Amino acid sequence: MEKIEVDDATFRDLTLIARTGGLTHGQAVAFLVEQFHQWSGPAGPDRIAPDGVAVYATYQGQRVEGVFDTTTSGLTVTSTPLPGAWFRSPSGAAKAVVAALKPGVTPNRSGYDFWFVASTGKTLASIRTPARR
Known part of the structure; x- marks a missing residue:
């Protein structure tokens, strides 16, 4: 499995998204990727x-x-x-x-x-x- 690195500010935002949705960090990234694909x-x-x-x-x-x-x-x-x-x-x-x-x-x-x-x-x-x- 590949890993990604993000800066501290991006990690804080990702943590907020994950907590808001009751998701893990990985699920939050998947959610954001899905949104990217759905909104063209x-x-x-x-x-x-x-x-x-x-x-x-x-x-x-x-x-x-x-x-x-x-x-x-x-x-x-x-x-x-x-x-x-x-x-x-x-x-x-x-x-x-x-x-x-x-x-x-x-x-x-x-x-x-x-x-x-x-x-x-x-x-x-x-x-x-x-x-x-």
Whole structure:
């Protein structure tokens, strides 16, 4: 197994992340790597499906909007705090929104319960198909 070295300040931050999430240092690093993979930066026009479903979430009193791709199950956040950020799953998007709006809180969330379909006000789970469960 490879080892990594980090400076003292980075180690303190990693310790804080680990304690906040009830994780080991290794699990905290894995979590951060997962977040890196799930958030691939600004979305191009090819990332937002033309038949995507408009969704929203309200967290810490802030409404966050996005578009859910029913084909890939990906979700693009279209408003602050992460405008243009694309995620492989609604849960990845939910975790990133929680982390951005309230750092230090364990961001684990079910995306299908966190996001709501804009046209109906029902949870995203209401349009989830068996293939995506």
